[in-house]
Amino acid sequence: MSPHDVQEAVRQTYQAYLTRHGLKSTVQREIIIKRFVKSRGHLSADELYAALREEHPSIGLATIYRTLKILTEAGIAREQRFNDGFTRYEFNGPDDRHHDHLVCTACGRVEEFENREIERLQEEVANIHGFAINDHKLELYGLCPDCARSGRNVG
Amino acid sequence: MSPHDVQEAVRQTYQAYLTRHGLKSTVQREIIIKRFVKSRGHLSADELYAALREEHPSIGLATIYRTLKILTEAGIAREQRFNDGFTRYEFNGPDDRHHDHLVCTACGRVEEFENREIERLQEEVANIHGFAINDHKLELYGLCPDCARSGRNVG
DNA sequence: TTCGGTGCAAACTTTTTGCAGAGTA
DNA sequence: TACTCTGCAAAAAGTTTGCACCGAA
Numbered sequence A, B: 001m002s003p004h005d006v007q008e009a010v011r012q013t014y015q016a017y018l019t020r021h022g023l024k025s026t027v028q029r030e031i032i033i034k035r036f037v038k039s040r041g042h043l044s045a046d047e048l049y050a051a052l053r054e055e056h057p058s059i060g061l062a063t064i065y066r067t068l069k070i071l072t073e074a075g076i077a078r079e080q081r082f083n084d085g086f087t088r089y090e091f092n093g094p095d096d097r098h099h100d101h102l103v104c105t106a107c108g109r110v111e112e113f114e115n116r117e118i119e120r121l122q123e124e125v126a127n128i129h130g131f132a133i134n135d136h137k138l139e140l141y142g143l144c145p146d147c148a149r150s151g152r153n154v155g
Numbered sequence C: 001t002t003c004g005g006t007g008c009a010a011a012c013t014t015t016t017t018g019c020a021g022a023g024t025a
Numbered sequence D: 001t002a003c004t005c006t007g008c009a010a011a012a013a014g015t016t017t018g019c020a021c022c023g024a025a
Helices: A003-020 A027-038 A045-053 A061-073 A116-129 A145-150 B003-021 B027-038 B045-053 B061-073 B116-129 B145-150
Strands: A042-044 A077-081 A087-091 A100-104 A110-113 A132-143 B042-044 B077-081 B087-091 B100-104 B110-113 B132-143
Touching: A003 A027, A003 A061, A027 A045, A027 A061, A027 A087, A042 A045, A045 A061, A045 A087, A061 A077, A061 A087, A100 B116, A110 B116, A116 A132, A116 B100, A116 B110, A116 B116, A116 B132, A132 A145, A132 B116, B003 B027, B003 B061, B027 B045, B027 B061, B027 B087, B042 B045, B045 B061, B045 B087, B061 B077, B061 B087, B116 B132, B132 B145
Parallel strands: A100 A132, B100 B132
Antiparallel strands: A042 A087, A077 A087, A100 A110, A132 B132, B042 B087, B077 B087, B100 B110
């Protein structure tokens, strides 16, 4: 899927969600969403706020939180809480599948990975315990190649 | 290891930590630790505070936080952040090995499990990405057998 | 014209910290 | 006696909410 197709698919999902819930489209939401989709990283509300502040200083932090909540409910974003205290929002594109995370404890870099075999074993564990799983979280913390090489160990 | 032996081992680790860091033993700390070790669950500071309030209403929440921090640094407790917003402290006994968690999204029950094969695959993933892992977190969220049976789905 | 949205500031929640008095070694 | 510890209340830090005005449909 091309970046343009992704933008378009997101727009459709978003519009459908608004209509279905009697909500309205606004310029602030458009700006926030475009920026969020563009930076496909793992942003916190505050980071997104900072990223927009220069070009759009009038957009408030509260609006960012409210918009991210809408995106999460519409399935366009996913909330992630790593061990650094605040919530990050990850872009959940139309063709994205579930994945887990490698988190660098020195520079904060986050990499995604997918491993079917681990997921299968998780199912197995859940079955043994009689749990009906509907979500999971797997995070590996350590030093990324760059930080390991340069001997860094703090953020 | 019998419960008594566990208490004794914890006491030794704790005392050694205090001595090594020039800290002092106090009655409040004794009370908090005893209660914490007894309830081997996954307690938040506030839950521990509530549990002690009846018998020891004068112990402040700040002291609980401070004591849990000491226990964590001494290796007797481990901080766990699930998806419910606050930090839980898990007892890390002298003979406990690493384990992961099954969390019921309805009643909050937490079960522990251990799976060597999953851990091996995690190492493999980390190697492929060039990360040097020193910690990880795996949580499976869903309904525990009781809640699944009774059709509950909220906490 | 009607509601929902926005920015701001205040409120909230969980955790930390400053302080003056109390307790331990 | 010399520090550390305690409880309290205030402060932090991240997130949510109330309100009066603004703007989309």
